Amino acid sequence: MSFDAEDRHTVNSLPQLSNLYATYGVEINALSVDQIFALYERTGFLYPDKAARLRPHLGLVRETGGACCARGNPCYMS
Numbered sequence: 001m002s003f004d005a006e007d008r009h010t011v012n013s014l015p016q017l018s019n020l021y022a023t024y025g026v027e028i029n030a031l032s033v034d035q036i037f038a039l040y041e042r043t044g045f046l047y048p049d050k051a052a053r054l055r056p057h058l059g060l061v062r063e064t065g066g067a068c069c070a071r072g073n074p075c076y077m078s
Contacts, residue, residue, distance in 0.1 A: 033062045
């Protein structure tokens with residue numbers, strides 16, 4: 001089997017993302033930007049020193065992230 005045929009076989013045998021999303025309950029844009037930042041803080045990703053450095057820019061970050069999500073783009077901010 002040629003390399004191209006192997007690749008086609010591999011790709012064709014993979015499950016569709018939509019099926020995986022449904023199986024595992026994956027949701028895109030399920031959280032608002034505020035919920036994402038709250039999650040960042042709860043999990044320690046946005047620790048106090050980092051938050052202090054970001055604080056002057058958070059308005060722009062939230063605005064940009066919210067605009068991105070509002071246009072239907074996946075928000076992979078988490």
